[in-house]
Amino acid sequence: MGTATATLSLCQWPTSSSSSSVRMHVRFSCRTPHLSPYTVDRTLCQINNSGVIACLRANSAEVAMEAAKAAIAGGISVLEIVVSTPGVFEVLQQLVKEHPTMALGVGTVLRIEDAKSAINAGAKFLMSPATVKDIMEMDYVQSGEILYIPGTMTPTEILSACDEGAKIVKIYPVSALGGFQYISALKKAFPHISMVASQGITIDSIGEYILRGASAVVLSDAIFDKDAIAQHDLDKIQKLAHSAALLGNKSVNR
Numbered sequence: 001m002g003t004a005t006a007t008l009s010l011c012q013w014p015t016s017s018s019s020s021s022v023r024m025h026v027r028f029s030c031r032t033p034h035l036s037p038y039t040v041d042r043t044l045c046q047i048n049n050s051g052v053i054a055c056l057r058a059n060s061a062e063v064a065m066e067a068a069k070a071a072i073a074g075g076i077s078v079l080e081i082v083v084s085t086p087g088v089f090e091v092l093q094q095l096v097k098e099h100p101t102m103a104l105g106v107g108t109v110l111r112i113e114d115a116k117s118a119i120n121a122g123a124k125f126l127m128s129p130a131t132v133k134d135i136m137e138m139d140y141v142q143s144g145e146i147l148y149i150p151g152t153m154t155p156t157e158i159l160s161a162c163d164e165g166a167k168i169v170k171i172y173p174v175s176a177l178g179g180f181q182y183i184s185a186l187k188k189a190f191p192h193i194s195m196v197a198s199q200g201i202t203i204d205s206i207g208e209y210i211l212r213g214a215s216a217v218v219l220s221d222a223i224f225d226k227d228a229i230a231q232h233d234l235d236k237i238q239k240l241a242h243s244a245a246l247l248g249n250k251s252v253n254r
Contacts, residue, residue, distance in 0.1 A: 040167060043124045043147040044194075046078055046103040047168070047216050051206065051248030053078045053127075053196065054241065055107055055220040058229060061087025067224055068095055070234040072102070074241025076223070078216070080107035080127055083114050089121040096122030105147075107218075109135065119146055127151070127218075129172050131161045141165070149196060153177065155189060168194040168215065175200030180212040187213030203244050210251035219244055 047053065054076045058064035064085050071079060072095075079095075081088050083106050095104055105125035106118035112134040115126055119140055124147065126135060131150035140146040142165060151172040152158045161169050174182060174197045183197055197209045198218035209217045223244055228236040 040144045040147045043103050044167060047125075047196070048194075049249075049252060050076075050078045050103075050245070051210055051216050051252040052076065052244050053080055053216055053218045054223050054244070055080050055082065055198075055218050056085070056224050057082040057220065058085050058224075061085070061091050063229060063232070064088070064091045065094065066232065066234055067229060067237055070237040071223055071241040072099060074238040075245030076241045077245070078103040078105075080105045080125070080218075082107045083109050083118070089117050092118065092123060093121040112138065125149060127170060129170075131157065131164070131166075133164070136161075136164050136166065151198070155186065158186065158190060158193060158195075162193060168196060170196045170198050170218070171214075173199035180205065180208045180214070183209060183214050184212040203240065203247060206244065206247045207251040210248075216248070216252075 054071050056064060056068055056071070056079065058067055064081060064087070068079060068081065068091065079102065081092055085091070088106060092104060092106060103124050105123045105127060106114070107127040109115050109118060109126045109128050110132055115135045115138060118126055126146065127149040128135065129151040131152060135141065135148055136150060141148045147168070148166065149168055149170050150161045150166050151170045152161050153172065158169055171183060171186065176199065180197070183195060186195065194215045195213065196216050196218060197214040201209065201217045201219055201222060203219065203222050206217055223240045224237060225240060227233070
């Protein structure tokens with residue numbers, strides 16, 4: 001059974017370390033027998049091992065499907081589709097059918113109705129730009145069947161989300177708050193909290209974010225380049241996805 005190095009730092013895991021530059025590594029396998037492919041632990045494992053969450057926003061279901069397949073062909077293993085994308089749940093359902101072991105989810109989820117539709121379509125995780133209490137309290141989330149990644153900005157919001165049961169939080173909008181330096185500052189105060197950095201991140205900064213303490217980064221335009229989407233340049237999307245996937249893997253395993 002193969003093993004993979006990943007960063008495991010859940011909100012509930014206490015630690016005495018306060019250094020933002022020290023990343024704690026453990027050896028474990030994503031294929032551990034007691035983990036179902038549909039559990040929160042499995043999804044967290046995939047996020048930690050990837051280091052990159054690709055975020056897709058498109059103006060049609062057809063474009064979304066083509067772009068998603070190009071990114072997956074490039075090596076992306078964790079993908080979220082923004083809920084405002086037309087036909088988002090149908091696209092997700094088809095991708096889940098074709099790639100049942102991937103970590104596929106829906107992003108910018110603000111309404112519990114959309115959360116339920118995403119789960120019914122096969123989403124393994126949900127992500128929001130803020131902490132949505134109704135989603136956090138869903139039975140699927142509380143029972144550990146679906147991973148919910150709430151958006152947080154301040155130390156108070158981060159701590160509150162974890163107190164409510166979040167196992168990982170999204171730091172948003174990270175670039176506007178200081179980029180990887182903000183992640184570094186937060187990790188000094190909260191070394192035990194797992195964080196995903198989101199907004200305005202480029203491929204060449206993946207390594208710095210991971211080094212400063214982020215478990216993963218969300219990449220949107222960096223992979224799904226707006227011009228490439230508009231021109232249906234799937235080769236460019238695949239190449240960008242390949243670069244991001246390689247750098248993400250390298251960063252989490254160094």
